[in-house]
Each structure stands twice: as structure tokens, then as C-alpha cells.
Amino acid sequence: MLKKQFVACVRTLSVLSLGFVLSFIFAPVQKAEAAAAEMTISGAASLTDAFTELKTMFEKAHPGLTANVNFAASNPLLKQMQEGAPVDVFASADQATMDKAVAAKVVDSATRKDFALNALVLIVPVNGKKPVDMAGLGKFSRIAVGNPESVPAGRYARDALTSAGLWETLQSKLILGESVRQVLDYVARGEVDAGFVYATDALKQAGKVDVVMTVSGHQPVLYPIAVALTGKNPKMGKAFLGYVLSPEGQTILGKYGFSKP
Numbered sequence: 344m345l346k347k348q349f350v351a352c353v354r355t356l357s358v359l360s361l362g363f364v365l366s367f368i369f370a371p372v373q374k375a376e377a378a379a380a381e382m383t384i385s386g387a388a389s390l391t392d393a394f395t396e397l398k399t400m401f402e403k404a405h406p407g408l409t410a411n412v413n414f415a416a417s418n419p420l421l422k423q424m425q426e427g428a429p430v431d432v433f434a435s436a437d438q439a440t441m442d443k444a445v446a447a448k449v450v451d452s453a454t455r456k457d458f459a460l461n462a463l464v465l466i467v468p469v470n471g472k473k474p475v476d477m478a479g480l481g482k483f484s485r486i487a488v489g490n491p492e493s494v495p496a497g498r499y500a501r502d503a504l505t506s507a508g509l510w511e512t513l514q515s516k517l518i519l520g521e522s523v524r525q526v527l528d529y530v531a532r533g534e535v536d537a538g539f540v541y542a543t544d545a546l547k548q549a550g551k552v553d554v555v556m557t558v559s560g561h562q563p564v565l566y567p568i569a570v571a572l573t574g575k576n577p578k579m580g581k582a583f584l585g586y587v588l589s590p591e592g593q594t595i596l597g598k599y600g601f602s603k604p
Contacts, residue, residue, distance in 0.1 A: 382576040383411045383429055384583060385420045387436035387495065387566070388522040389461065389541045393599040394434070400595065401586050408579065416522045418493040424449040424573045431574035432583050434458070434566060436523075436541075437495035441567040450569040451577070457604040458587050459596050461564040462542040463499045466552040468533040473555045477507045480516075480537060487518045487529040487538035496523040499561040500539035506560030527552070543600035565604055 386394045391414045398410040413420065413430070417440040424430050425447055433450055435441045444450045465480075467473055474480055489497030497519070504510040520526035523540050530538040531551040541564065545554050568587060570580040586592045593603055 380407045381409045381411065382431040382579045382583070383413060383574055384432045384434070385413045385415075385423070385428075385430045385571070386432075386434040387417045387420070388414050388524045389436055389496070389544055390414065390434055390459075390566070391524070392547065393543075393596050393601065396595055396598075397587060397592060398583075400591070401583055404586070405579070405582070410579075410583070416489065416494040418495075421447070421449070424571060427573060429574045430571040431576045431580035432568065433571045434568040434587075435495070436461075436564070436566055437498065438562070438565060438567055439498070440495060441569065444569070444571075449573055450571050452569070454570040454581065454584060455567055456569070456584065456588060457565050458568050458593075459566040459601040460604050461566065461601060463496065463503065463539060463558040463561060463564055464542050464545050465537060465555045465558055466527075466530050466540055466545050467537045467555055468530055469551050469553050471533070471536065471553065473553065474537070476556075477504070477509060477558075480509065480513060483536035484516060485518050485535040486513060486516050487520055487526040487535040489523050489526055489539070490519040490521060494520065494522055495564075496526070496539060496541060499564060500558070502561035503539070503558045504560075546600045566601075 384398060394412060398412050402408050402410050417435040417437060421440055421444050433444060445452045480486055488500040491497040491501045501510055504513060518529060518535055520529060523544055526538045527540045527544045527548055529535045531548045545552055568584055570577055570584060
């Protein structure tokens with residue numbers, strides 16, 4: 344009897360030991376699989392609404408995936424990647440910032456694609472005084488623009504004002520924003536007399552701002568996207584990029600005022 348109990352006890356211990364060993368072996372695999380079900384998308388501030396919906400629809404098409412989104416001006420997003428922030432997809436509001444990302448080798452240049460087109464517009468608070476042309480801005484006291492050093496919309500605005508011969512003469516009137524959304528908020532709250540934002544941003548605050556004109560004298564507002572190299576999920580990065588370029592992705596972008604490139 345004792346012998347049988349001893350044998351049974353040994354068998355039980357063997358099974359428990361095997362289970363422990365297997366759990367030890369496969370635990371790292373399970374953790375890796377969990378990590379693989381997560382990704383990060385960094386996009387220009389003007390893409391906030393469109394990309395929030397795009398990432399939600401993308402998650403639905405990939406059960407178990409968590410797509411984190413990070414929105415800011417394009418240059419700070421680039422700096423984050425250069426400092427090692429884990430990013431799987433990078434979408435910029437201008438070509439110059441993406442060129443820098445390619446040069447810094449933080450994105451896969453082979454995956455770079457243009458995916459959306461926007462327009463720069465001049466806005467004023469709703470029912471506010473409207474200039475008949477760009478020269479009319481000289482009569483205003485406070486004009487908001489994105490900081491050209493870090494905000495693509497600010498660079499487009501600077502180029503447009505320079506083309507109109509107004510950039511230097513308006514310097515004392517300029518209020519610099521850290522993103523195009525901040526400029527939009529300044530105008531919507533009536534804290535400035537006018538501001539330069541994207542047409543898509545103006546749509547977001549249609550009840551609080553009036554669009555005076557579409558601005559020219561700058562490069563096309565063409566958005567590039569690429570798979571980033573600082574993240575850990577390039578496979579999902581490529582899949583998301585493909586989704587953005589797909590008919591469904593383009594329809595969602597169009598819903599928020601973007602045009603096809």
C-alpha cells in the first residue's frame with residue numbers, strides 16, 4: 344500500500360514539475376504575443392479627429408490589437424522618435440518633416456506615401472471683422488500662426504505671408520501657437536483677430552469661426568505617411584498604412600475634409 348502511495352505521489356510531483364517547466368518556457372512567448380498586439384501611431388495635430396476614427400476602425404478589423412495614438416505638431420513628433428520613443432507609424436503634415444525623418448533613419452523610406460491633401464485658410468472669430476485681402480491684415484492687432492520652427496501650418500502661413508510681402512511688416516502682430524489646433528482655439532475663443540489654420544480645422548469649429556479665404560503662395564499641404572522604425576510592430580504599421588490608403592480609409596479622411604493626394 345505504501346509503495347503504491349509513494350508511486351502516485353511521485354507521478355503527481357512529476358506532472359506538477361512538468362507544468363512548472365512548461366509555464367516557465369512559454370511565459371516569454373505569451374508576453375511577446377501580448378506585446379505584439381499593441382502599436383503606436385504618431386500623427387500631426389490636424390489629423391486628430393480623422394486618425395482617431397481610423398484607428399478605431401482598424402482595431403475592429405484586428406481583434407486583440409490596441410492602437411495607441413499620439414498627436415502633436417509634426418516636428419515635436421519627429422523629435423520624440425529621434426529620442427527613442429516607440430512609434431510604428433508616422434504621419435506628418437508636411438514633406439519637410441518627413442524628409443528629416445528619412446534622413447534621421449527613424450522611418451522606412453520605402454514605405455513613404457502621400458495620403459491626404461489639405462488647404463491653408465485664413466479665419467476670424469464668428470461674425471468678426473473680415474479683411475478683403477491679405478493686405479487687410481495690417482489693420483488687425485493680433486494674428487495667430489503656428490510657430491514656423493515646429494508647426495508645418497506655421498511654415499505654410501509664413502511662406503504665404505512672405506509671398507504677399509507681409510511677413511516682416513506683421514511681425515509685431517503675430518501670436519505664435521505650438522500647434523495648429525492651438526491657433527484654432529485662439530480664434531474660436533476670440534483671443535485674436537484672425538489666424539491661419541487648415542481647412543479641416545476650420546470645419547471642426549464651424550460655429551465659432553468664419554473662413555475668410557483660402558490662402559495661396561505656399562507649397563501644397565500634402566501629408567506623407569511612413570512605417571516608423573522605433574516601434575516593435577512594423578507588421579501592423581504596414582497594415583495601418585495600407586488601411587489609410589484604402590478606399591475605406593480615404594472615405595473616412597474625406598469625411599473630415601481631407602482630399603485625395
